[in-house]
Amino acid sequence: MGIVNVTPDSFSDGGVHFDAEAAIRSALAMVEAGADILDVGGESTRPGAESLPIDEELRRVAPVIEAIARRANVPISIDTYKAGVAERALDLGATIINDISALAYDPGLAGVAARRKAPVILMHNRGRSAKMYEFAEYGDVVAD
Template sequence: MTYYRPIVRWGAPRPAEALPLAGGPAWFAEAERLARGEPPRLVPVAEVPEDWRARLAAPRPPLAGVTLDRPRIMGILNVTPDSFSDGGVHFAPETAVESGAEMAAAGAAFLDVGGESTRPGSTAVPAGEEIARIEGVIASLSARVAAPISIDTRKAAVARAAVAAGASVVNDVSALGYDPALAGFCAEAGLPVILMHAQGEPETMQDDPRYDDVLLDVFDALADHVARAEAAGIPRARIVVDPGIGFGKTVAHNLALIRGLALFHGLGVPVMLGASRKGFIGRISGAPGGAARAPGSVAVALRAAAEGAQLLRVHDVAETAQALALWRAVETGEAA
C-alpha cells in the first residue's frame, strides 16, 4: 500500500494547484509518498491519487456543533485521585466544576471529563465508581458552560450516565474495543466518537512496545477502527481519530507520530492530538511532571496545529490558547 502525507503550509504564496487541507485555511501542494520498504519521496499534488486527494481536502463537519475550521482546544478534566498529570487536584467535584468553567472561559471549545486513569500501569475502575466520579461534575458543568462535554471512558454504562448528565461526545482510548456495547450505544444515540490508538492495555502497554513502522502501523490500525465504527452504525462524519501518544509507544515512536501527524488527514476525519504533560516531554526536557511540563506541552500543541490537527487535548488551556492566537496571527495574518 502507498500512503501520502501532505506537506502542510499556511498563508501565502499559495500555488494555483494547491488543495485546501480538510477544507480549512491550511493547504498543500506536495506530499510525502510513503510505502513499506521504500524510501520516502516528495511528489507534487498532481501525483497524489484522487481518493487520497478527496479525503485530504474535504471539509470536516462540525463536531457537536463546533466548527473545525481552525485548531480547537479540548480541556482535560481528570476526576480521578491518581492522574499522572495533575495528582488528583480535580478529584473533588466542586474543584472539578470550577476548573472546567475556568477552562471554558480561557478558550476550551470542549471539556473532556474522565473518571478512570489510563496512565501506564493503571488498573481498570469499576463502572459504578467511575459513574459516581463523573456524573455530578458533568451535570453541573453542562448547566454552567456552553462548551460541549466529552466523556473519556471505555465503558457503555459510564457513557450512558454521562450522556444523561449532559455529555455529547465519547472519547474512548480503546477505540470502542474494550466494551462491545459502547459502539452500539454511540450509534443509537447519534454521538460523535473519538477513536484513539493504543497498543496493549494500560497495565502493560509501556513494557516493550514495538512496531514495524509506527506511523504506517498506527494509520492502518486507525483505518480499521474507523471501518469498524462505520460498520456499527457510526457515520464517518461523527468520527475523530487520535494516534494515542504515550499509549504503547516509546519516545521515538511518539516523536515519529507527531512529526508525521498530517498523514492521518488521509483517513478523511478530524485529527486530535493529546500529548499534554506526557512522559516523553519530561524525558526530553528534564521537567519533573505536572505543570512543569506545560511549556513542552504547548510546543507540541503548536506543532500539531501546524500539521492541521483540528483538536488539541490539553491540561494548560489558557497557555495553549494564547500560544495558538499568536501562532495563528503569524501564520495567517489574522490577529483575532
C-alpha cells in the first residue's frame, strides 16, 4: 500500500505530498514501484493535529484521487472519518474507506459505506488527534 498524505504536517512524510501535483507524481511512482493499493488522506492524524472542515479536506484530496483514478489501475482508499469526504471521494474514484475512528466519529459514514458497497478499513485509536497523548498509556493492551 502506498500512502499519500496530502497534508502540510504529515508525521510520515513531512508534508512532501501537500502539493496536489507532487502527490499525484508520487502516487504514480508508488504504483510503478509495485504498490497495489493507494491510500489518500487530506487531514493529518498526527498527535496534536486539529480537525479540518470538510471543504478543506476535499480541496486537498479531490484532485489527487481524480487524477490517480484516471491514470492508475489500482484500488484507492480514502483516509477519512467524515461521511461527506468519503461520499465525494467515492464519486471521484476511491473504492475503499479507511477510517481511523472505526466508524465512531461520524454516524453517517457507515451509511455511506453500506449504500455505496464500499469496504471499510477500521482503525484503532485512543481519542482524537488533538488529545491523543492524553490516552497514550494502556493498562492492558487487550482489554483497552
